[in-house]
Amino acid sequence: MKNTILPSFSRRSFIKTSALAGGGMLIGFNLFQACKPEATPPVDISQLNFNDFNAFIKIADNGMVTIFSPNPEIGQGVKTSMPMIIAEELDVSWDDVHVVQGALDTKNFTRQVAGGSQSIRFGWESLRQTGATARQMLVNAAAAKWGVEASSCKTENGVITNGNGDKLGYGEVVKEAAALEVPENVTLKDPKDFKIIGTDAGNVDIDKIITGKPLFGLDYKEEGMAHAVVLRPPAFGNKLEVCDDTAAKAIAGVQDVIKFGDKIAVLAKDTWTAMKGKKALEATWTADSKLESTEAHDKILTGLLNGKKFKTMRADGDVKKAFAAADQVIERIYESPFLPHNCMEPMNFFADVTPEKVRLVGPIQTPAGTARRVAELLEREVEDVSVEMTRMGGGFGRRLYGDFALEAAEISKLAKRPVKVIYSREDDMGAGIYRPSIKYKISASVKDGKITGYHLKEASVNSNMYGLIPNFFPAGAIENYQVDVASYDSKITTGAWRAPYTNFLSFAEQSFFDELAEILEVDRIKLRLDLLQKVKGTTDERIQYSPERLEKVIKVAVEKSGWGNAKEGVYQGFSAYYCHNTHVAEVAEVELENDVPVVKKVTCVVDCGIVVNPLGAKNQIEGGVIDGVGHAMYGDLSFKDGEPQSKNFDKYRLIRINETPVVETHFIENGLSPTGLGEPTLPPAGAAVANAIKAAKGIRLYKQPFIKHMTAKAPLG
């Protein structure tokens, strides 16, 4: 298995300290990158900025620790788990730690992105180093005060002791510590001594959430701000011909109507008035080419699958030869619809564009990239643009794209006033950046009862699976292996959706292997384990997953779920997958109610290395599994004449609590560095459910959503 390269650190260059004017010590540090050599943290806390450092730790003279972290929180819990790692090495009590979401100016920072389930994986080492460095400086200051060797001092819960019975709280030595050199070498804790990591910590924003305090972008307001609701082309491919805004402007409270590109914004004193103003706009639209539909996409993607216009992403051995020599070739097609993200908090953003500066506030997963794009759009210097991040009411990939922030900036510039752009649910679902519709054709050759070849073909709208995915399982496990991709350029905007590509690819492959086991009349677990044996000891550096770790989650899932020993009337389905550096196995249990399959339980076994915050981690796992089940069962967005056919929750079905299985979570304890959890439990869920439905009803599902296909006898793909 290829070891992923993590950034290397020089503490001197990524940590700087200063004494605060108001008392206490401020430690500025960069999570993923060395900061500028001349940079120093401010001495006045109100001057805190994230230009030179992308996070700060303040240790007050009463010993209280405040962590200012700008890493975006979308519900994946990093606002809790990342500070836990710092606090662990700093050796303070978690109760004495306070976490503040930092604003940021966009300059010297790298991975300030919530995406790809990578925040914890990349932050692990540098967060530990930072906490340990600060702790060492406090110890050094205390040791100097006492005139003893630093190595004779110990720390616990924010208190330093020496062998002579002396005690000093961190707060009592912060002033001296701030003046010391940053030590080059510090010792990290032995993971067996962890006191905070591995313990349950509740969400740091819980009190605000359960009392309804302003937290989210939609809650943000400023004096003099206009509420803007935007009329966008109803169909992808539409252009604005004319718009009569007379009726909209006549509504009391409508302040302005602004046309920009093919869109029209209605600005009003409040959201409802702006929404009414938008409804009153009379626009006509044209299209200079044929508008797209799901029906047409089906034909196009099928044509691509059967055609020859593929790009090969990986080819081992000779698939053609293997297929020619086979006793049997099994071929299946799997099909997915488009999916909208449907964050509960619809897209929104605040912008205040003035000749002096550009201020942006709102929920965004990519503050840096968005600041750059806004600067480009407005022809401003990126230094003029600031982005303040609010808590996000869900992300799922949608808030990686700053389109809504760009709209807000453009409207504010044209209207010459601060505005907050608000998407209605219909706007949010109708102007999405969707999970693209994809079809896979998987073929396997069998010779003398063995799988000799595997050929995966992908036909997708707009873009294809990226770099590393062709090196996931079963790459390396089958001698002749090939992954080919083809795509069709659509006007419908598509992009990352929780666990991009693998969210559907995993369903296709894990369903295929299940069926393959049935055809070959071998045990479905054994088939997977046998394939993994061939990957062990591989010298192929491209292989991303660990066969040992995947084997382990499979075996533990078999044991924990009681695989093969289900009660009468309970039907099980198996699935295992690696993505986002995490290995996962899932067993779904389905029962029939009035002959309709109902998912009752999913047992989920996860190897994500060290679990920083089990309480938060389990929440991610439960959510990921249920999200995977829900979208596989119900998620369906189709298009007609370029227009999405569902724009609100009356027609678009999301899983609800009464349809939800119980998720039982088990972790593999191996002490390895932690990996992410925001995404990897979602992809295996669809196949686990489909395989269980096959066991229950004898129906093999090849298309999502299952609700459309699971009650009738589906034909072979």
Next chain:
Amino acid sequence: MPVYNLKINGQSHTVEADQDTPLLWVLRDHLDMVGTKYGCGIGQCGACTVHIDGSATRSCLLQVSMVENAEITTIEGISEDISHPVQQAWKEVDVPQCGYCQAGQIMSATAFLNQNPNPNKSEIRDAMSGNICRCASYNRIEKAVELAASKMS
């Protein structure tokens, strides 16, 4: 523009708004009480749930002109100090992920438990099925409602 007198969380408020303005937007934009969330505007997601005379109601569908004489309770008003057993249970179970839908979930749960203090699992699942949680924190919502029920009995 008409003026309305509203009684929210035991306090009187006077607002000037078009008669068709949903209570949701009166709360959020006119009164700066942003705990009540917008999710769909058509009564399908439950993010905007408030209590009208004790019953869980979708405030996105309720025009301000219809609630003048009602007792309105929002998430800001269910306790002074996070002491409501439902809030306590939400905290203990650590329900939220993104947290956006949770005010609506809590409002549905409190109204439900007032009517049915001793619910079974399937009653909880039915009662809470009008509230969508896109992060799918459903297992914990179920657990928290059970815990709140035991705290209240």
